[in-house]
Amino acid sequence: MNRRTLLKNLALAAPAAWLPGVVAGLNWSPLAPAPERMAAGPFQPTWESLQQYQTPEWFRDAKFGLWAHWGPQCQPEHGDWYARGMYQEGSDQYNFHVKKYGHPSKFGFKDVINEWKAEEWNPDELLALYKKAGAKYFVALANHHDNFDLYNSKHQPWNSTRLGPKKDLIGGWAKATKKQGLRFGVSVHAAHAWSWFEPSQRADKAGPLAGVPYDGRLTAATGPGTWWQGYDPQALYAQNHPLSENSQDNGAIHRQWDWGNGAAKPSAEYCEKFFNRTAELINKYEPDLIYYDDTALPLWPVNDVGLRLAAHFYNTSMKRHGGRNEAVINGKILTEQQRQCMVWDIERGQSNQIEPLPWQTCTCLGQWHYDRRIYDRHGYKSAQTVVHTLIDVVSKNGNLLLSVPVRGNGSIDEQERAVVEGIATWMQANGESIYGTRPWKIFGEGPAQANAAKLSAQGFNEGKGKAFGAQDIRFATKGDVLYATALGWPADGQLLITSLAAGNALRPQPVRRVELLGHAGGALAFEAMAEGLRIALPAQAPAAGLAYAFKITG
Incomplete structure (x- = not known):
């Protein structure tokens, strides 16, 4: 079949915008989206240039933000990192998946996405509740390590406007947030899909389907006749590469989060795609804050994509705000130099001293992705625990970003709602002791x-x-x-x-x-x-x- 005939046949099954992903192996397409350009300005993509950053006053005054860490991995309602755990033979999530959906060689994570409809999602109602609870900023998950974009992306065919809910979730969150007068943020986690999805390349070692590969190595060529015809699974799983060292050790990835210790190095194409997706997110939805789930910045130090995105975000913010940089970037495990370039985030934890620079702790009422078992055992953090954490963090020059797990259908359950209402009651009476404050000479006693x-x-x-x-x-x-x-x-x-x-x-x-x-x-x-x-x-x-x-x- 010649190139012209192949394109014509694929066009019958695929949205035109995604033909480049479908026919990536041809190394040619007249429809490839143009790359995003880095905004010009005083910030350059170097650590030295980013050190001129100053945390904006809105963030220092806000103190409290709420977060919807919500995506297709919430659909099974079986906890965090589901799209990885379901490919780990014998694990709790693997066993759950086989029982609920079927074997991952037949029903993979791409199929979980197809099940996810977000039919009860009401961002206006949730943001009104979160404003009542005292949040001054709201953060929405833009993508997770599962590599699925929750916004209208021309660079990632696997996104929520085309598949799953078929809704622009980030667009909906942004509109509802700004309607309430809150600052809007996004969290971006997809840089790690390259190694995080490696278990999807495996096969069972025992049982009736031993040796049958999971779906992580599927390509567009196997799509005709399926619901995902016209979409390349490799645009989601990104597994056309050798495994990292010790990839069969499920815990090895935690030692390789900074792309060291034998992690498979992502290709230049993968890195540039991540840049384009994230720059488009910044340009289209104009967030005030970006939370990166990375050591320092995405893909650092194997690529400068994270540095380029930071400079682009800061320069873009200055253009939007008349020369003031109102942008906040959250990053983890930062050096002293890097803490001058962005806001240090501590995951599920608190500093034990007054930090000289503003920082943030992020935590969750339960698991990051919704887990029905926590609801069943009444295991959420209490409103008192959240309030105590907030007070302690504020005394040390920090902010609290709290995730309220969202069910697959887009709602929060009544136990979570009761916690949020409890926080609201306290904040309405005591908010002046939180907002706009600064640390004293000591943070506390006791x-x-x-x-x-x-x-x-x-x-x-x-x-x-x-x-x-x-x-x-x-x-x-x-x-x-x-x-x-x-x-x-x-x-x-x-x-x-x-x-x-x-x-x-x-x-x-x-x-x-x-x-x-x-x-x-x-x-x-x-x-x-x-x-x-x-x-x-x-x-x-x-x-x-x-x-x-x-x-x-x-």
Whole structure:
């Protein structure tokens, strides 16, 4: 069959825009999308140039963001990294997948995408709830390691406007977010699909289908007669390459996240495709924040794509905002130099000190991708845990980005909704102790800080230290006001703040007034003593509960 006939036949089955992906093996197409151009401006794609970055005030003031870490891996409702785990023979997710959908040689992740319809997704309702909860920015998943774009991409045929929900999810999230007056962010994780999807190249080692390959090596040539006819599975799985070293070891990828220790190096074509997809995302949806799930920046240090995207994002933001860079990039496991170039993100963990530069912790009520088992066992974080985390992080110059897992159908369940409502109640009464504040001279006092757990890799120290109690107090300032927030209600009716002892060097000026946010009874009685500032508490704790913010002026 000649080239012209092949193109004509494929056009009958494929959307015209995706012919380049379908016929990639021909090395020719009149319809290939034009590459995205990097915006000109003061930022250049070098670490040295990116060091001129300054964190925008909107982010420093916002303190609290909510996140929808939602994509096709939520459809099975069986936890995080599903599209990888389903190809790991004998794993929990593999066994679940075989029982629910069938063997991954016959029903692969591409077929899970086809099942996903997001039929109950209502971004306007969710964003109204999230604004009520006190979020000042909202982040939506733009793609995960599964390589499926959740927006209208001309560079990635496997996207949510063509397949699955057949909706522009990022477009919908962006519109709803901006309607509520919140800052909009996207999270981008797809740089790692190259190695993350390697288990899809495997086959069972035992059982009736031993040796039958999973679908990760399929190509467009096997598509005729299937639902995915006209789409190349390699544009999704990206597995036309040799395996990484120790690829059969399912844990090896964690040692190869920075593309070292034997990770298969991505091709130049793969890297440029990632650049084009992400630059298009920036250009089309104009986010204020990009969260990268990478060591430093995507594909660093094997390629400069991440540096180019950072410079492009910053320069684009300056053009949009009259010369001000309002953009925020979150990156993980950063060197001291890199922390000057973007905002350091700690995953599921907290710093144990006041950080000199603004930072962020990201965590989740449950698993990153929706897991029905957590709902069944009532295993979500409580509103109190979230509020305590927020207060602790803010005292150390940080922000909290909290993911509320979204079901495959696009809704959140009633247990999650109750947690969000609990956060809302507290924030409405105590928000002034959070928003627009800056760290004090020390972040806090109390027994918990002496037992704080150290960070591990990109974070992962949450919940490993001593639980917070009434003696644990966290500080923040706003102008001449000092907020001291107790992470429990003292049983004896008095709160002693040792850091505010009479004559102390931290705050030598005398205290003139103490108020309890959420308490309608006026100022509280207090006494400055050698052992600390002793505050007489009202008979009843404020109705919002969870934590108790004292406004101290003087």
